[in-house]
Amino acid sequence: MKVAIQGIQGSYHHQVASILYGNVELLECSTFDQLVNAVSTGHVQTGVMAIGNSIAGSILPNYNLIKEQNLCITAEYYLNIEHQLMAQKGQVFEDIFEVQSHPMALLQCQSFFRKHPHIKLVETDDTAAAAQRIARDSKMGIAAIASSQAAAFYELDVVAKDIQEVRNNATRFVVVNRESIIDEQANKATINFTANHEPSSLAKILTKLGDLDMNVTKIQSIPIIEKPFLFSFVADLEFKNLQLFKEAQLEIGILVESLKILGIYKSHTL
Numbered sequence: 001m002k003v004a005i006q007g008i009q010g011s012y013h014h015q016v017a018s019i020l021y022g023n024v025e026l027l028e029c030s031t032f033d034q035l036v037n038a039v040s041t042g043h044v045q046t047g048v049m050a051i052g053n054s055i056a057g058s059i060l061p062n063y064n065l066i067k068e069q070n071l072c073i074t075a076e077y078y079l080n081i082e083h084q085l086m087a088q089k090g091q092v093f094e095d096i097f098e099v100q101s102h103p104m105a106l107l108q109c110q111s112f113f114r115k116h117p118h119i120k121l122v123e124t125d126d127t128a129a130a131a132q133r134i135a136r137d138s139k140m141g142i143a144a145i146a147s148s149q150a151a152a153f154y155e156l157d158v159v160a161k162d163i164q165e166v167r168n169n170a171t172r173f174v175v176v177n178r179e180s181i182i183d184e185q186a187n188k189a190t191i192n193f194t195a196n197h198e199p200s201s202l203a204k205i206l207t208k209l210g211d212l213d214m215n216v217t218k219i220q221s222i223p224i225i226e227k228p229f230l231f232s233f234v235a236d237l238e239f240k241n242l243q244l245f246k247e248a249q250l251e252i253g254i255l256v257e258s259l260k261i262l263g264i265y266k267s268h269t270l
Ligand SMILES: O=C(O)C(=O)C[C@]1(C(=O)O)C=C[C@@H](O)C=C1
Pocket: 006, 007, 010, 011, 012, 013, 014, 050, 053, 081, 102, 104, 105, 125, 126, 127, 128, 171
């Protein structure tokens, strides 16, 4: 089996793929687009992709990528994220004038860098790639934000520890496949729907979901790309058993303008 991840060895995606699949063969993708394409064309069976972070929020484009490529979410995983600032061996924090990392990682460390405004922040494709380049090119004065595993793997020194805004920083990852694989123990679903433009239409849908014992753990509006400033909604629903969700699917189907099930899977908690 081959798993597509965004990023390279030592990235947070790599950590999640290892936790879920062990020492599996990886397809390292530099963008989320490449990742979903690899899954949808059947080049790999499975992809692991970040969908949101507790500090930086949702990675909105990823919802549309999953939807447009008709992929199915088959699992979720929450990873605790502790960012380290790392540089060439022998460097200290005072030497650093530029920091490179994935934009989501930079967003998660904003307060730290507000205190050091002379440091230039540069976006890169992933945390581990930033670390790898610093090690490979022996760059002085430049640091990367990445995990302690990346620091160990690329033999860099940590010059500032745990620089994310808060200790409890977590990123939610989803596993995507071409086909849905529904576990009988599934207790969570991600749905995408559009509501009619009528007063209370969204409120009616949410009330109905509550009446049907669906616990809405997240609701997110996402742009409908071909219709400027119109939005659809992605909702995560938790339920006691699959039968209850199937009933809810029928009942909600009557109230919404359109409905697509993005995935039915077992919930994960940190
Ligand atoms: O750059 C990485 O290491 C990644 O795995 C990407 C990513 C993301 O896309 O959010 C994953 C977890 C962290 O939130 C920061 C970056």
